[in-house]
Amino acid sequence: MIDDAALEGFESPGMRPAAQARSRELVLxxxxxxxxxxxxxxFDGLSIETLCARSDATVGAFYSRFENKEAFVGxxxxxxxxxxxxxxxxxxxxxxAPADNLAHLMGWIAKSALVWYRRYEGLIRASLRRANxxxxxxxxxxxxxxxxxSYALPRIQRFAPPAAEGIEQRAHFAFxxxxxxxxxxxxxxxxxxxxxxxxxxxxxxxxxxxFILAGPAPEALGxxx
Amino acid sequence: MIDDAALEGFESPGMRPAAQARSRELVLxxxxxxxxxxxxxxFDGLSIETLCARSDATVGAFYSRFENKEAFVGxxxxxxxxxxxxxxxxxxxxxxAPADNLAHLMGWIAKSALVWYRRYEGLIRASLRRANxxxxxxxxxxxxxxxxxSYALPRIQRFAPPAAEGIEQRAHFAFxxxxxxxxxxxxxxxxxxxxxxxxxxxxxxxxxxxFILAGPAPEALGxxx
DNA sequence: GTTTTATCAGAATCATAATTCTGATTTTGA
DNA sequence: TCAAAATCAGAATTATGATTCTGATAAAAC
Numbered sequence: 001m002i003d004d005a006a007l008e009g010f011e012s013p014g015m016r017p018a019a020q021a022r023s024r025e026l027v028l029x030x031x032x033x034x035x036x037x038x039x040x041x042x043f044d045g046l047s048i049e050t051l052c053a054r055s056d057a058t059v060g061a062f063y064s065r066f067e068n069k070e071a072f073v074g075x076x077x078x079x080x081x082x083x084x085x086x087x088x089x090x091x092x093x094x095x096x097a098p099a100d101n102l103a104h105l106m107g108w109i110a111k112s113a114l115v116w117y118r119r120y121e122g123l124i125r126a127s128l129r130r131a132n133x134x135x136x137x138x139x140x141x142x143x144x145x146x147x148x149x150s151y152a153l154p155r156i157q158r159f160a161p162p163a164a165e166g167i168e169q170r171a172h173f174a175f176x177x178x179x180x181x182x183x184x185x186x187x188x189x190x191x192x193x194x195x196x197x198x199x200x201x202x203x204x205x206x207x208x209x210x211f212i213l214a215g216p217a218p219e220a221l222g223x224x225x
Numbered sequence: 226m227i228d229d230a231a232l233e234g235f236e237s238p239g240m241r242p243a244a245q246a247r248s249r250e251l252v253l254x255x256x257x258x259x260x261x262x263x264x265x266x267x268f269d270g271l272s273i274e275t276l277c278a279r280s281d282a283t284v285g286a287f288y289s290r291f292e293n294k295e296a297f298v299g300x301x302x303x304x305x306x307x308x309x310x311x312x313x314x315x316x317x318x319x320x321x322a323p324a325d326n327l328a329h330l331m332g333w334i335a336k337s338a339l340v341w342y343r344r345y346e347g348l349i350r351a352s353l354r355r356a357n358x359x360x361x362x363x364x365x366x367x368x369x370x371x372x373x374x375s376y377a378l379p380r381i382q383r384f385a386p387p388a389a390e391g392i393e394q395r396a397h398f399a400f401x402x403x404x405x406x407x408x409x410x411x412x413x414x415x416x417x418x419x420x421x422x423x424x425x426x427x428x429x430x431x432x433x434x435x436f437i438l439a440g441p442a443p444e445a446l447g448x449x450x
Numbered sequence: 451g452t453t454t455t456a457t458c459a460g461a462a463t464c465a466t467a468a469t470t471c472t473g474a475t476t477t478t479g480a
Numbered sequence: 481t482c483a484a485a486a487t488c489a490g491a492a493t494t495a496t497g498a499t500t501c502t503g504a505t506a507a508a509a510c
Binding site for chain 3: 283
């Protein structure tokens with residue numbers, strides 16, 4: 001749920017800054033209804049008319065606030081990213097992120113990711129689907145991932161055995177598997193594990209931890225591929 | 226490259242079976258050009274007019290063969306899936322798939338997957354993008370994954386230590402990570418590793434192997450998530 | 451040869467939503 | 481209280497491609 005506070009000082013290209021209180025309320029309703037609607041349809045399916053009807057607004061009002069549909073979804077995305085970004089920073093700098101060992105850290109990362117994906121599933125799906133037509137559509141989301149990695153990597157290196165070689169590469173790849181697996185669930189829900197399955201976070205955390213710690217692949221493996 | 230032989234006896238809903246040789250040639254040109262075009266654009270961006278121009282055909286000819294664009298891409302997908310399916314079966318039953326140990330098997334699976342994804346990247350992307358509007362758009366691809374798993378699982382179980390618990394779940398999840406990571410590369414190319422990177426197959430194989438063999442997550446891990 | 455079946459060329463429809471417009475009203479900030 | 485800023489209602493306009501049509505031609509089947 002996006003609230004008044006989240007809009008404070010928020011700007012986005014193609015979105016006219018709201019000068020009056022009722023405009024801010026309108027934008028808030030549009031954002032929250034948009035988030036809901038995107039659970040059921042994707043970018044193309046998101047009808048401005050439906051969105052406005054559900055938000056007790058008129059089409060004209062929408063267009064007096066946003067340049068077009070793209071700008072609307074873009075703004076919604078930036079808003080969510082901004083909110084998430086400050087949450088991530090707070091978690092790492094405020095001692096919420098585990099600092100004792102790798103398994104705990106990865107468990108927390110996987111669990112947090114799942115919560116986030118469930119909350120914004122619709123928006124994430126719309127962004128993924130759009131990521132081609134407008135290449136930069138996924139960029140803000142990508143930066144969120146990079147932020148997470150930039151905080152996690154130093155800890156991972158601290159937790160790993162000093163001799164561990166190539167650990168940075170493996171950590172990067174582990175995150176790529178994490179986000180890949182989750183994006184894929186949002187995209188096509190392949191089964192058998194889904195965003196809602198309690199085993200998913202555990203599996204992801206275990207796979208990442210083991211891969212990161214395992215050290216370089218043995219020669220026999222490397223040469224066979 | 227799709228050839229004459231691949232079309233032999235091929236049928237697909239919304240596609241009129243070609244009775245004459247020149248019709249078969251037309252369909253072949255459309256399929257191959259479609260495959261090429263889809264490397265650059267996705268489903269929505271695939272213009273029938275452009276496709277026909279590139280295939281030396283007229284729009285009318287296209288519509289005398291396919292009910293609509295959806296049917297065309299659907300048919301192309303089914304054709305590729307059918308071809309791949311028989312390849313997978315041949316590999317497993319003809320002794321191409323490694324039968325000596327898990328690391329080799331997974332290395333081969335990852336490498337083959339990468340080759341396949343690179344070859345059909347455009348079609349895969351279009352199918353992923355469409356997977357929402359028409360839920361069943363991804364179904365044939367999904368079945369390909371299930372086929373692969375149904376062949377690999379018995380071998381995995383044979384290779385694993387007899388005491389290994391929950392190995393079937395871990396194997397399923399490992400494949401879900403594999404396809405998720407690859408689909409994500411096709412979808413948004415997140416970096417740092419891409420379909421073209423030689424390290425990708427090695428990393429994927431190592432991650433899957435280690436995860437499958439590692440046994441159930443230690444309690445400390447399980448309880449932390 | 452003759453009759454279907456397919457394709458050609460290319461213009462004419464259609465469908466669907468996004469987007470724009472217009473002339474009131476209403477709300478807000480000074 | 482007033483002028484400016486927003487919104488309302490809802491019709492009119494646009495844009496974009498897919499899809500359909502039509503009257504020749506060409507190729508294949510028998």
